[in-house]
Amino acid sequence: MSDSTTTLVILALAVAAFIWNKLPVEIVALGVALALFGTGIVSAEDSYSGFGSGTVVLIAALFVVAEAIDAAGITTWLGGLLIRFSGTSRTRLLVLTMGITAVLTAFISVNGSVAALLPMVVVLAVRLGREPAQLLMPMAFAAHAGSLLVLTGSPVNILILEAALDSTGRGIGFFEFGLVGLPLLIGTIGLALWLGPKLIPRRDPDTLTRDLSSHGETLMRYHLGNDGLSRLEVPAGSGLIGQPSVDPLADHPEGLFLIGVQDRSGKPGSAPLLAEGDQVIVRGDQGIIDAFATRHGLIQAADSTCGLISSSFGVAEVVVPPRSDLVGTEAYPGMITESGALVVLSHQRPGHPSTLGRASVNAGDTLLLQGTWSALDKHTADHQVILVDSPDAVRRQAVPLGPGAVPALVVLGAMVLMLTTNVVPAPIAAMLAAIAMVLLRVITPGQAHRSMAWQTLILVAGMIPLSLAITSTGTATMIAEAMISVVGDSGPLLLLAAIFAVTAVLGQLISNTATALIIIPIALSIAGESGINPIAVLMCVSVASAAALLTPVATPANMMIMQPAGYRFGDYWKFGLAVMVLYAVVALFLVPVIWPLGAS
Incomplete structure (x- = not known):
């Protein structure tokens, strides 16, 4: 069996495996590279050359x-x-x-x-x-x-x-x-x-x-009820400078509770005395907080999420599971966690309002923790607690332009x-x-x-040897000559239509990236055999590859929307076909205008 025939068999098996969809696409792509080496079509170096290609490096960096x-x-x-x-x-x-x-x-x-x-x-x-x-x-x-x-x-x-x-x-x-x-x-x-x-x-x-865009307000209502939570910044010349950090509000009115002292980034303060720029976290009736801040010349943070969330710091809600080492320990608002990076804002037992004093921790209790986003990411990934909502997910929805x-x-x-x-x-x-x-x-x-989408990277790296083999064995030329002979003397526009049709159909069944890797060498051979401008042919392939519109399996993006929208498998093709006609018009009539088919 000739090298080109062997390459065609491997190509057909790869397409069948992609359509079958029972094997991970990464395994199929790596299997293709190994099959090409095993049959002697490519060398060992070429079989894994895709992993060092500039294309893969560029895609990985863009991720x-x-x-x-x-x-x-x-x-x-x-x-x-x-x-x-x-x-x-x-x-x-x-x-x-x-x-x-x-x-x-x-x-x-x-x-x-x-x-x-x-x-x-x-x-x-x-x-x-x-x-x-x-x-x-x-x-x-x-x-x-x-x-x-x-x-x-x-x-x-x-x-x-x-x-x-x-x-x-x-x-x-x-x-x-x-x-x-x-x-x-x-x-x-x-x-x-x-x-x-x-x-x-x-x-x-x-x-x-889940809508986490108003997560701060939701947590405020659940954990603090009608109380307000404010961050009061100590300005220069304040009478609170030099007061003990453990109790800076010695003369505070009834109904105002100290949660703790933090710096601007949300880290718990460690100095024994208050200094300029420190932020005193207090809880209570908002009117009492406002009056106290005015009397002491304190600056209230103008935060749209009630002092819980900002671009620098946020909160995480955790539940204490059975058999956690935290069961039986004490917790209270203002307590700094063992890591020293987070502060407890609220301790709540199911069916009871949050407590303002020391209380024993039971299984099922909820703790509201505050700290920098990086500290929350690091210290809430703990088997001693169950995280309700990922801090990263909250930040991405609730903090624009961090x-x-x-x-x-x-x-x-x-x-x-x-x-x-x-x-x-x-x-x-x-x-x-x-x-x-x-x-x-x-x-x-x-x-x-x-951030690395390893499936995409391995797919591209594994299929690059097949693209190389299609060119080096003459397979691309053979397929190109066959397509040209079928089209006959009908002209370059019909050839372009054939390239678009093959690419678009294949793109509904397998990854459009894999489709492009298979079609590109064939399209270039057609361009060379028929004297068509290679750039025009490549842009036709680019447009057809993007037209992955008829099935949910055509791209991960199509699959992502399926469950949230309640779509069924056959829901895509009606509107997708209408848009596909637009893609065909652009590929066949606009591309030749911008990149003339006869240009050298």
Whole structure:
């Protein structure tokens, strides 16, 4: 059996395995690389060359950048704008939702933007009395269109760029993808407004995403009842400076309770005496707190979440499980935990109001802890307590534009500038941005590690040897000649249509990244055999790869919206087919205008 026949058999088995969907896609991709080596199609070095490719490095670095943008609260801020300006108008709601999703996708990928905005869109739909199903499919499809606005929108764009460089010696500009992406986005929005109500089914989801945007107020009501909680900052010249930190409110009125002393970042104070800038945390009737602050010249923090949550600090609610070592110990508001990084704001027993004094801890009791976000992440991951809501999830929904927002935006802008001007190779620019995000503490190294979508990285790395084999064995040329012979003398436009159809159909069944890796060498061979401009062919593949619209398994983003919207497997194709026609029009009629088919 010839090398090209062997490669075709491996390709067919890989596609069948992807469609079968019983094996993890990573295993299939690695199996492909090993099968190519085992049959002698590629060398050992080539079989794992994908893991050291610039494409994989670039994609991995972009995952870190995307995580930093989300962690900095930028996505939360965008969601807040959506809620603020959408009002009750269906048209405005759809346009803003789809526009914000597309813009976010351009910089943090389809899956990242859908995952970041999904909770807020569901909550917004519920608040406005609308079905999430009517918003989530347009949102996901807008993300697919948004992936073609700039280079960083999708791993497929990066593969297209690398292929363009290898085949023509010139790349595709950072914003050049937007020449097709912007019309796709505008057209998708128009179709959602016009055909969406007719083609998108009305479904009731089984469960809805938790809304944590007003988490501070919820916890205040549950733990403190009618009491207020305020952070009173000690200004310069205050008479409280020099008072003992353990009891700075010696002459406080009845009904005012000291919780503790913290610094501006929410860390428990450790100095024995109060100093300028310290913050005294008090609980009680808000009128009493206001009068006390005025009398002592204390500054109340103007915090929209009642002193519980800010960009620097937050709270975590934990439940004490049976057999925890905390059972039988004492807890009280103001107590500093054993780590020294968190303070207990409330101790509550089920069915009873929170206690203000010392009390024994029982199984089932709830503790409200406050500290810096990093301290909460670190010290609530403890088997002695059960965390109710992840501090990271709370922060991402409740704190727009956190302290890392400015450095994150600066780093993002610098990366875009480097990618646009090609001052350094794209993988280097992305790596520099990823490193900067960690060094500037926008995210921690642990968050950077967790941001990696290993399935995507292994899929790309494992399939790169197959893409190489399709080219080196002449398989791509053989398939290209077969397609050309079928089309005959019908012209390059029909060839382009054939490439679009094969790519689009395959993209509904397997990952669009895997699809691109398979189709790119074949498309380039067709371009070479028929004299078509390779850039036009590659852009057709890029558009067709983004048209993963007909099934929920086409992309993770399509799958993410399925349960929150209550969709069924067959709900996607009706509206998806209408949008697919738009993609075909762009690929077959707009692409040749921008990149003429006969250009060399």
